[in-house]
Amino acid sequence: MRLTKFLTILALCSVFALAFAGCTKSKDSASPSNSSAPPASEQSSATPSADEAAAKLEKLGLDANLRFKETRKITVEIYDRGNTGGSKPEDNVYTKFIKDGMLRDHNVEVTFVPVPRWTEGEVLNNLLAAGQAPDIGVTYSYPTIQTYANMGGITDLAPLVDDYKDLLPNLWGYLTESNINWDRDPNTGKLWALEARLNVLNRINTFVREDWLKKLNLQAPTNLQEFENMLKAFKDNASTLLGKDADKMIPFSTSFDVGWRTDHLTTSFVPDNITDKDLYVYGFDDRKLLYPNYKEGIRTLNKWYNEGLVWKDFPLYPAGDKTEDNLMKAGFVGAFIHNWDYPYREGEDGITANLHKLVGPDANYIAVEPFPNDAGVYRKFLSAPVDRKVFFPATNKEPLASMFYLDWISKLENRVYLQFGEEGKTHEKMPDGSFKTIAATDEYIMNSPANIDYTITSNGLDTGNPDLTAKSIANGYAGVDARLIEIANKITTHDGRVGKNAKAGEIKAEEGQGEALSKKRDAFLDQAVVAPVDKFDAVYDAGMKDYLNSGGQAIIDERKAAWEKLYGSETMLK
């Protein structure tokens, strides 16, 4: 009996709860119409005396200072990197700066939606599919945007950037024609994303242990043979260099991502006179796998591996694993190819600081240029000056307010504040006017280097003055000899060939292929590197054949056709 009573009460409660929920909902839906009614009348009463420009602003609900008359609300994606000791990515000093600024300058209320950095793709999929995607989205993956655009999930930005051009001086001024129209489809005229600007084109460097060179009386290698001799010298003199740890010697280190980690080596085998057409047609893979003669670079690595010059366990460790870093920190690694500033990053936790602690103050990695190509040029293939892609999902109800957000975030003074933070907290001004960043631990802590997660239209330091920017970059590596940074900064773009935009539009064959093909690439390159020398050709060729048959060839063919349709027999871009 008691149970019956209890259940009856439960049922009654839930009925009330439902009814109550229904009431609040109806109240909610009623309130906007109430608040939006007065501005409508205001609008109609204010129009008469205005001239044409003012009338346009009036129509958009703006006053003369480009402020909305009625507060608008937008949501913006923000990466959540989950840093230990970091601040809440959606609520901290910097988000407050942006929110206050947007409310003050445009009367737009901004809410940040955190999206985990490392599972970005999956989370964005879910948000888009659920219709809950933030009004302004950011991703590094253009294919993701293209796929959703094909499903009707993305707003076409072309009319927005064109119609509101005069309202968005900072956006147009900073991104310029080139980045704004980078992705505009030549056939349909649609524009699904704006390309953020990449200020620093630094990409990859080859590093060797400077102190080992000195100990063995070697010069910095300047060609492949010298580099190989150096690796052999490291191996043969392991007991001199490492003492009782001689068996831990790793002359050359790489990771499962062989494409990235041999970039300078493989690039040196690509003919110097490769045309823009070939760079585009064979340019689908971001590790340049399809470039002519790439195989010979991998063959060199295969030879080294079989001679015991390469870290034996490299293919076993997944992305993000710290084992290799720890081997570098412990001083066992002689040379490697990686991001242009890799050993200098992360201050106290970084490779250089640990080398100094564990090995000695003169233990350093120095950038070298050992791989000339067939023309004797130390070529580097650099990316185009584009970075993340900013897009508006189709659910965006405030395209103009969202555009104002992009304009605001592209304004120099706002960018500079977000990059360098508060003086005395996150940076100090040097006598020469450059910025020196200080690692903050309090509320001013930045969750991403130079707050790149907030400056979504910009990546890489930019003070508005190239000279100051270069100095500020060098100031950014605490505990590292500035000489090493300067060398690395110079070498990484030396003889560089900057990527160009073929503007060929969508390549249908690429849809949904990126991930599967790059997994394939990593797997077969790893397998080819560890194969016995006499099996190398068989393993590599079988892997490449599988890659091409699984969609690679279709992409090449479609890219080729798209190029020829646009440029005919022309092989270079203007």
Next chain:
Amino acid sequence: MAAAVRRKSLGYMKRYWVLYAMLLLPVSFFIIFRYIPMNYIQIAFKNYSIVKSPMEMEWAANHGFEYFIKAFSNRDFLYALRNTLLLNFLDLVFGFPAPIILAIIFNELAFKRFKKFTQTVAYMPHFLSWIIVAGMALQLFAPSSGLVNIMLNKLGFESIPFLNDSTNWVITYIALGIWKSVGWGTILYLAAIAGINPELYEAASVDGAGRMRNIWHITLPGLRPTIIVLLILSLGHILGSEFDRPYALGNKLVTDVSNVISIFVYNYGIRGLQFSLSTAVGLFQSVVGVIFLFGANALAKKFGDRGIW
């Protein structure tokens, strides 16, 4: 007559309505979270669009079977299918009997304290995630820095490529699976053993049966219904595939055996945004699983056991 039946059923409902009311919640759970989502199975037969509901999406080409054809003409999918079957079959052959044997060994242990202790230790790996197990495997089995290989080298042996050779990797994969699940798997069997009438053992001993005879003629027959039920259930998973185990343990050198269906779905479907393709693959997996489940159940019934329904 009719009135009497009606009165009877009315009386029944009056008496038991509370129980039915309690059933409402679990039933609605299954309707909302298990049956309504089945609506989305349609995605396998349609061109997926994020902005449309599954009802409005257009049918895929080839009478809706476009994505099934695509999957079966994809070499990677066929390899994934083969690897899934291979790994699950080996798991079944070696992994299924392991807890039975262990449970019998536990049962024969004379010292109760020692038995309790070993049992607890054997359960422990079950609580580790595959990510942690994979990390431990790397620490132990890496060719040049793994503990086991360093010891082998010190003893004058060559390193064994536990993780970087396809055949060895499969053995490591199966062995780690057994290590992780064997202890936990004994729980059901030990419970079944506890249910066997002790008088049977006493009678057998009086008749002169030794330990092995006891196990063969009393313990194993006593376990038979449990074994059958668990076997049927695991046959239902023959095409199912775990994600974290092969993904965490795998590496680039063994992709020819470690790429299973779940990894295919992850790479093509979730990372590659081909939702229709991965739904088709998932549906195929479920259908095969159901066929195996029914087949095994029918077979069990034919041989005189109860089956699971």
